[in-house]
Amino acid sequence: MKHFLCALLLAAIAPIAAAGELRPFTTDTLAEIRSQHAGRPFMLTLWSLTCHHCAKELRMLGKLAAKGSKLPLAIVSTDTPHDEQDIRAALKRFDLDHLDTWVFADPIPERLRHAIDPTWRGELPKSYLYDATHRPEAHSGALDESTLRKFLQSKGGTR
Amino acid sequence: MALKEKPALAVGATLDTRGDLWLAYQESGHLWVKRTNDDGRRFTPPVQVTPVPESVTADSENRPKILVGANGIVHLSWTQNLGERMTGYIRYARSTDDGKSFSPPVTLNSDRQIISHRFDTLATDGQGGVAVAWLDARSRIGKQPKGSPQTQVGVYAAVSRDGGARFAPDRRVADHSCQCCRTGMAWTKHGPIVFWRHVFGKNIRDFAVADVMGGTVIRVTDDEWEIDGCPHHGGGIAADGHDNLHIVWFTAGKNRQGIFYRRLAGPDFRSDDKLAGFGMMSPPMPLGNSANQPGHPSVVAIGERVLLSWREFDGERYSVRAMLSRDAGETWGAPQKLAETRGAADYAVPAINEQHALVVWNTADEGLRVLSVGAAP
Numbered sequence: 323m324k325h326f327l328c329a330l331l332l333a334a335i336a337p338i339a340a341a342g343e344l345r346p347f348t349t350d351t352l353a354e355i356r357s358q359h360a361g362r363p364f365m366l367t368l369w370s371l372t373c374h375h376c377a378k379e380l381r382m383l384g385k386l387a388a389k390g391s392k393l394p395l396a397i398v399s400t401d402t403p404h405d406e407q408d409i410r411a412a413l414k415r416f417d418l419d420h421l422d423t424w425v426f427a428d429p430i431p432e433r434l435r436h437a438i439d440p441t442w443r444g445e446l447p448k449s450y451l452y453d454a455t456h457r458p459e460a461h462s463g464a465l466d467e468s469t470l471r472k473f474l475q476s477k478g479g480t481r
Numbered sequence: 482m483a484l485k486e487k488p489a490l491a492v493g494a495t496l497d498t499r500g501d502l503w504l505a506y507q508e509s510g511h512l513w514v515k516r517t518n519d520d521g522r523r524f525t526p527p528v529q530v531t532p533v534p535e536s537v538t539a540d541s542e543n544r545p546k547i548l549v550g551a552n553g554i555v556h557l558s559w560t561q562n563l564g565e566r567m568t569g570y571i572r573y574a575r576s577t578d579d580g581k582s583f584s585p586p587v588t589l590n591s592d593r594q595i596i597s598h599r600f601d602t603l604a605t606d607g608q609g610g611v612a613v614a615w616l617d618a619r620s621r622i623g624k625q626p627k628g629s630p631q632t633q634v635g636v637y638a639a640v641s642r643d644g645g646a647r648f649a650p651d652r653r654v655a656d657h658s659c660q661c662c663r664t665g666m667a668w669t670k671h672g673p674i675v676f677w678r679h680v681f682g683k684n685i686r687d688f689a690v691a692d693v694m695g696g697t698v699i700r701v702t703d704d705e706w707e708i709d710g711c712p713h714h715g716g717g718i719a720a721d722g723h724d725n726l727h728i729v730w731f732t733a734g735k736n737r738q739g740i741f742y743r744r745l746a747g748p749d750f751r752s753d754d755k756l757a758g759f760g761m762m763s764p765p766m767p768l769g770n771s772a773n774q775p776g777h778p779s780v781v782a783i784g785e786r787v788l789l790s791w792r793e794f795d796g797e798r799y800s801v802r803a804m805l806s807r808d809a810g811e812t813w814g815a816p817q818k819l820a821e822t823r824g825a826a827d828y829a830v831p832a833i834n835e836q837h838a839l840v841v842w843n844t845a846d847e848g849l850r851v852l853s854v855g856a857a858p
Contacts (some may be wrong), residue, residue, distance in 0.1 A: 432776075
């Protein structure tokens with residue numbers, strides 16, 4: 323409860339970026355994302371422009387995000403900041419361009435993978451369903467919609 | 482975010498029979514070749530392969546390939562990006578004057594849709610035989626039911642019998658390849674054998690080999706990696722002097738996770754010379770320190786010697802590691818750490834001939850390094 327109040331307070335005073343920003347993802351970013359969702363469940367999704375299967379996942383997330391509920395979603399591209407234009411175009415195509423998203427910003431992607439999950443070896447799409455205590459449940463490959471819906475319902479993800 | 486041009490670190494390298502190390506690399510919209518005979522201290526002036534600029538893919542799983550036959554012909558293959566992401570044509574050029582000049586590049590995929598023909602691999606018998614294989618999405622177009630889990634990307638190949646002067650029309654070797662892992666190819670006495678990450682059943686992404694001329698798909702790893710996704714992490718293959726095949730690969734399967742080496746011994750060829758199977762497959766041998774994300778292994782072989790190389794990351798630095806066998810993969814010397822870097826880096830590219838065993842490593846901070854693999858064992 324104390325953490326939750328803290329988070330509310332932080333949310334009220336922290337400068338919140340305008341929706342739709344593409345920000346650099348560094349070794350510290352996951353901690354920032356977690357503090358934004360302190361005490362609440364959220365989903366971390368990693369994707370790339372070079373990944374066929376990621377389109378399926380992003381399309382599903384785009385549909386869910388469009389249904390009015392504010393999804394606690396952190397979408398991270400594992401491409402590079404060089405690819406900004408193409409990343410934005412892809413997010414727009416999947417109706418996800420109104421969300422804040424991130425892109426890997428490190429010449430060594432292994433460093434960022436390790437910061438997220440030491441056992442993740444770069445396969446995509448990769449997603450982590452964090453419960454309210456931020457225990458992550460890892461999924462490799464496209465997540466099916468029913469798994470995500472169950473997560474959002476059972477853990478009070480939709481607000 | 483204002484940025485410099487995205488670096489194209491991925492290079493191709495090979496040793497010729499004289500001991501010269503040849504490099505193929507992309508720079509300023511062209512493909513270039515240069516060589517060294519003193520471990521990279523001095524290189525010959527670069528020779529431009531592409532007469533007009535084209536987008537040569539040179540990043541991670543994509544790199545230009547270069548081989549020099551015993552007959553001295555220099556062969557090159559690469560994937561030309563067509564502007565759209567995940568599209569490409571398979572290109573080939575050669576030199577018959579010791580690398581002074583190159584033939585005009587030809588496109589080997591007969592299908593000319595702006596779709597994915599990518600992940601080329603090159604092999605030669607050193608004489609007239611040259612083969613290029615690749616992953617090709619032509620059969621997907623218009624046929625795949627929406628949402629179908631089964632990939633419709635196939636393995637295609639084009640083969641020349643006259644040293645690369647002409648190629649027979651490209652042919653389909655197999656269906657249902659994984660879409661974005663590098664491929665490999667080795668030339669046995671019976672012809673070219675291609676190696677790729679296949680999709681078995683609905684979504685098991687393990688490795689297969691097939692005779693380019695025969696096409697029977699032979700499963701060579703049993704990792705049981707079921708994933709509705711993209712590994713972005715393939716493997717390599719080489720043939721030794723006895724036609725044993727040596728494979729290295731990455732998996733995150735149910736049965737094992739990491740990078741592995743395996744010997745496919747006693748290749749069994751049918752009466753019509755097509756590969757039918759192997760007498761023995763050695764147990765998968767794990768490579769590297771599993772805590773350091775070992776990845777992107779490659780293998781080369783000549784006679785009895787087999788050289789493996791891969792990359793690790795310890796939290797601060799990338800390193801390149803290598804292992805050498807002098808008895809066709811029966812026993813192995815200890816893994817050697819050859820170099821480190823703190824910045825962006827290519828995969829480790831091994832090269833071998835009768836005298837030398839080298840690893841070429843292109844790094845953003847230290848440039849291109851030519852690393853000699855020590856005398857062990």
